[in-house]
Amino acid sequence: MQVAGRTVVITGAASGLGKASAKRLAAQGARVALLDRDKEGLDALACELGADAAGVAVDVREPASVEAAIGAVLQRFGRIDVCLNAAGVATPGMVTDGAAPLPLETFRSVIEINLIGLFDVMRHCATSMAKNDPIDGERGVIINVSSGAWSQGQRGQAAYAASKAGIVGLTLPAARDLARYGVRVLAIAPGLFETSMARGLSEKVRAGLEQMILHPRRLGDPEEFAALVQHIVENQYFNATVISLDAGVRMG
Ligand SMILES: NC(=O)c1ccc[n+]([C@@H]2O[C@H](COP(=O)([O-])OP(=O)(O)OC[C@H]3O[C@@H](n4cnc5c(N)ncnc54)[C@H](O)[C@@H]3O)[C@@H](O)[C@H]2O)c1
Numbered sequence: 001m002q003v004a005g006r007t008v009v010i011t012g013a014a015s016g017l018g019k020a021s022a023k024r025l026a027a028q029g030a031r032v033a034l035l036d037r038d039k040e041g042l043d044a045l046a047c048e049l050g051a052d053a054a055g056v057a058v059d060v061r062e063p064a065s066v067e068a069a070i071g072a073v074l075q076r077f078g079r080i081d082v083c084l085n086a087a088g089v090a091t092p093g094m095v096t097d098g099a100a101p102l103p104l105e106t107f108r109s110v111i112e113i114n115l116i117g118l119f120d121v122m123r124h125c126a127t128s129m130a131k132n133d134p135i136d137g138e139r140g141v142i143i144n145v146s147s148g149a150w151s152q153g154q155r156g157q158a159a160y161a162a163s164k165a166g167i168v169g170l171t172l173p174a175a176r177d178l179a180r181y182g183v184r185v186l187a188i189a190p191g192l193f194e195t196s197m198a199r200g201l202s203e204k205v206r207a208g209l210e211q212m213i214l215h216p217r218r219l220g221d222p223e224e225f226a227a228l229v230q231h232i233v234e235n236q237y238f239n240a241t242v243i244s245l246d247a248g249v250r251m252g
Contacts, residue, residue, distance in 0.1 A: 001081065001082075001135050001136050001138060001141065001233060001234065001236070002136075002234060003025055003028040003029060003030045003082075003230055003233055003234065004028055004029030004030065005029060005030070005031070006030050006031070006081040006082055006135075006233070007030070007031045007032075007033065007073070007077040007078075007079055007080050007081050007082070008022075008025050008030045008031070008032050008033065008080075008081065008082040008083075008084065008233075009033045009035060009070070009073055009080050009082070009083045009084070009121070009125055010022050010025075010032060010033065010034055010035060010084045010086060011035045011036065011058070011060060011084070011085050011086055011087035011117075011118075011121055012035075012036060012085075012086035012087035012088060012145075013032070013034035013035055013036050013042065013045065013055075013086070014034070014036035014038040014040075014041030014042050014045060015036070015038065015041060015195065015196055016086070016193070016195030016196055016197065016222060017086050017145060017190065017193060017195060017222050017225045017226075018036070018084065018086035018087065019041075019045060019222070020222030020223055020225060020226040021084055021086065021222075021225065021226040021229045021230075022034055022045060022049065022053070023045075023048075023049070023226070024223065024226035024227065024229070024230060025082075025226070025229070025230060025233075026049045026050075026052060026053055028230065030052070030082075031052045031053070031077050032049060032052065032053045032054075033053075033054055033056060033073040033076070033077060033080075034046055034049075034053060034054065034055045034056065035056050035057075035058045035060075035069055035073075035087070035121070036055075036057070036058065036087065037057065037058060037059045037060075037087075039055075039057045042055030042056070042057060043055055054072075054073070054076050054077070056069045056072050056073060057069075060087050060113055060117025060118065060120060060121060061109075061112045061113055061116075061117050063120055066117070066120045066121055066124060067124065070121070070124040070125065070128065074128060079128065079132055080125050080128045080129055080132075080140065081129070081132065081135070081139075081140055081141070082140065082141045082142075082143070082233055083121065083122060083125035083126075083129075083140070083141075083142045083143070084143045084145070084229060085118045085121055085122060085142070085143070085144045085145060086145045087113065087117065087118070087121075088113065088114045088118075088145060088147075088163075089109075089110060089113050089114065090110075090157075090160050090197055091106060091109065091110050091159065091160070092156040092157065092160070093106045093107070093156060093158070093159060094155065094156050094158075095158055102158075102159075106159065107158070107159040107162075110159035110160055110162075110163050111159065111162065111163050111166070113163075114160070114163035114164065114166075114167070115163040115166040115167060118144055118167060119170065122142055122144065122174070122185075125140070125142060126140070126142065126174075126177075126178055126181075126183060129142075129178075129181065129183050130178075130181040130183065134182055136236070137182060137236075138182040138183070138184065138236060139181050139182040139183050140178075140181070140182070140183040140184070141183070141184045141186075141232065141233050142174070142178070142183065142184065142185045142186070143186050143187070143188060143229060143232055143233075144167050144170075144171065144185070144186070144187045144188075145167075145187070145188055145190065146164045146165075146167040146168050146187045146188065146189040146242060147160070147161075147164040147189055147190060148189050148190065148191045148244065148246050148249060148251065149161045149164050149251075150164035150165040150167070150168045150189055150242075151165070151168075152250065152251040152252055154251055154252060164189070167187050168187055168189070168242050171185055171186065171187045171240060171241070171242055172240050175239055175240035176240070179239075184236075184238065184239040184240070185239070185240060186232055186238055186239065186240070186241055186242070186243065187241075187242040187243070188225070188228060188229070188232075188242075188243050188245055189242050189243065189244045189245070189246070190220065190225060190245050190246060191213065191220060191244070191245065191246025191247060191249040192209055192210075192213065192219045192220060192246070192249060193219055193220040193221070193222055193225060194219040194220065194221060194222065195222060198219055209249075209251070212249050212250060212251050212252075213246075213247050213248065213249045214247060214248030214249065214250075215247060215248065216247055217247075218247075220245065220246075220247065224245070225245060228243065228245055
């Protein structure tokens with residue numbers, strides 16, 4: 001479907017990949033519902049994007065918060081055509097530090113945000129999309145942000161990699177469930193992008209990671225991610241798959 005005039009729900013919209021996608025889709029004429037737990041960041045972006053953007057504070061870990069946020073989006077825009085699930089955390093932690101095991105709460109929290117929270121947003125958006133009048137024969141597109149870590153997780157990434165592999169795992173069955181409504185489901189598995197997540201890395205770690213990127217040997221620009229999001233929305237023949245966007249990086 002064409003982006004102009006469509007209503008797009010974006011989680012993680014206050015920063016990084018979600019923010020870049022919100023800006024690009026808004027520039028193409030989409031109405032953008034910006035969801036994030038960072039209220040200040042949301043307000044700043046909503047203000048920058050103008051009347052066709054709305055910031056809605058949400059904590060994707062909290063089912064009541066998600067339900068209320070999707071309700072607020074529907075009240076404001078009347079329908080949801082595209083859902084981009086980019087909210088996520090990369091809290092590191094080794095399985096054990098040799099003296100004590102990783103606190104279960106650390107593992108659980110990453111799964112709750114990255115996988116269960118994502119599914120929660122997705123199920124509400126899918127329910128709304130199923131009621132849409134079709135546009136060009138389809139009722140919606142759902143794009144979930146996984147990570148190259150789903151198959152190449154590094155040390156300290158057991159929780160993160162497990163959450164991202166879960167997103168890959170649900171892509172095909174969710175696409176099967178939603179095909180009858182004309183809703184497509186895809187995942188993007190980014191490599192290393194220039195966002196706050198990457199800015200948290202030390203120079204040494206960053207340089208080491210860059211050595212593993214094939215070509216071009218640099219971190220990705222969030223705008224390159226946003227361009228793929230737009231293409232997925234517009235290209236009806238993309239469905240039920242995981243797209244790596246990573247300049248060929250192979251991490252271990
Ligand atoms: N940057 C990378 O190199 C990279 C690589 C692979 C995958 N990813 C994935 O891309 C997505 C976006 O990452 P980014 O790099 O833009 O990170 P980011 O930290 O810049 O943005 C993530 C956003 O998610 C929001 N968020 C976190 N927890 C939330 C919660 N419980 N409820 C609502 N919002 C919440 C944060 O407030 C933040 O605005 C994430 O899912 C991340 O795992 C990023």
